[in-house]
Amino acid sequence: MTVERISVGIPGLNSMLGGGLIPGRTYxxxxxxxxxxxxxxxxxxxxxxxxxxxVLYVTLEEPAENLKTxxxxxxxxxxxxxxxxxxATPTAERYVLVENFFESFSEGMDKMISAIKxxxxxxxxxxxxxxPITMIKMTTREEIEYRRAFLTFVKxxxxxxxTVLITSELEKTNVEEYLVNGVIELKMFEIQGKLTRGIRITKFRGSGFDGTIRPYEITDRGIVVYHDRFISLP
Structure with missing residues (x-):
C-alpha cells in the first residue's frame, strides 16, 4: 500500500524521507x-x-518582523x-495569539493548545x-506537568x-522524541578545521528512511541537502 507523502520543501530531505513526511502527524x-x-x-x-x-506559523522566539525580513x-x-x-514572542507588544485564550506565552502549553484549537x-x-517549543518548556515549572501537556498537545x-513541525534547541528532548512521529536532527561538526553541517533522521514512524548523516548548506535560497553524499567523521 502506498503511503501518502507531503513535501518538506527541500528535495534532498524529501529523498531521505522516502518522498516526504506522512501527513497528519507531529515531527x-x-x-x-x-x-x-x-x-x-x-x-x-x-x-x-x-x-x-x-499554514499556521507560531514564532515564540524570533519577532515576526525579524522572521519575515x-x-x-x-x-x-x-x-x-x-x-x-x-x-508570540516575549518582545511582542502584546503576547496575544488568540484574544482571551493566549495572553502570554509564559502561561504554557495548555494555553497554546486552547489558542490553536x-x-x-x-x-x-x-x-x-x-x-521553538523550547520557549514553552522553559516556562513550565514541573517536568511531569510538561510531559502531560505535551502528550495532550500531540493528541x-x-x-x-x-501536520505539525516543532523545533527545539535543547540537546535533550526525551519526552518530545518519544511522543512525536519523527525526529530530524541538525548538527555542526568541525572536520579538519572546517565547519560542516550535517542532517540526519533518527526516527520516522510508519516508514523506512535514510539514517545516514548527510551534508547540507544554508544558502542564499535556503537549505540544500546533499542526499547522495555522506559525512565521514574522524
Missing part, C-alpha cells in the same frame, strides 16, 4: 542555535502554501493569504509550525488532522 526538528531550524521550518510552511494549503532575504514570499504568522474553529490549517493535533 520534531532539533539542533543547536544557528543550525537552520527556523529556515527548515519555513521551507515546510511554504511548501504547504505552494500546494494551496493553509530574514526569510524574504532567502526568497520566501510570506505575503500569501494562506500563511498566518503569529508573533480556537484558530481551527475559524479556519482549517493543513500545517502548523511551533518555533489534539492528531485529532485536528494537521
Amino acid at each position: 520534531l526538528i532539533k539542533g543547536a542555535p544557528g543550525t537552520g531550524k527556523t529556515t527548515l521550518a519555513m521551507h515546510f510552511a511554504m511548501a504547504g502554501v505552494a500546494c494551496g494549503e493553509n 530574514d526569510m524574504e532575504r532567502l526568497g520566501f514570499n510570506l505575503s500569501s493569504p494562506n500563511l498566518t504568522i503569529i508573533d 480556537d484558530q481551527f474553529r475559524q479556519r482549517y490549517y493543513h500545517r502548523v509550525v511551533l518555533d 489534539t493535533m492528531t485529532r485536528l488532522k494537521t
Whole structure:
C-alpha cells in the first residue's frame, strides 16, 4: 500500500524521507542555535502554501518582523493569504495569539493548545509550525506537568488532522522524541578545521528512511541537502 507523502520543501530531505513526511502527524526538528531550524521550518510552511494549503506559523522566539525580513532575504514570499504568522514572542507588544485564550506565552502549553484549537474553529490549517517549543518548556515549572501537556498537545493535533513541525534547541528532548512521529536532527561538526553541517533522521514512524548523516548548506535560497553524499567523521 502506498503511503501518502507531503513535501518538506527541500528535495534532498524529501529523498531521505522516502518522498516526504506522512501527513497528519507531529515531527520534531532539533539542533543547536544557528543550525537552520527556523529556515527548515519555513521551507515546510511554504511548501504547504505552494500546494494551496493553509499554514499556521507560531514564532515564540524570533519577532515576526525579524522572521519575515530574514526569510524574504532567502526568497520566501510570506505575503500569501494562506500563511498566518503569529508573533508570540516575549518582545511582542502584546503576547496575544488568540484574544482571551493566549495572553502570554509564559502561561504554557495548555494555553497554546486552547489558542490553536480556537484558530481551527475559524479556519482549517493543513500545517502548523511551533518555533521553538523550547520557549514553552522553559516556562513550565514541573517536568511531569510538561510531559502531560505535551502528550495532550500531540493528541489534539492528531485529532485536528494537521501536520505539525516543532523545533527545539535543547540537546535533550526525551519526552518530545518519544511522543512525536519523527525526529530530524541538525548538527555542526568541525572536520579538519572546517565547519560542516550535517542532517540526519533518527526516527520516522510508519516508514523506512535514510539514517545516514548527510551534508547540507544554508544558502542564499535556503537549505540544500546533499542526499547522495555522506559525512565521514574522524
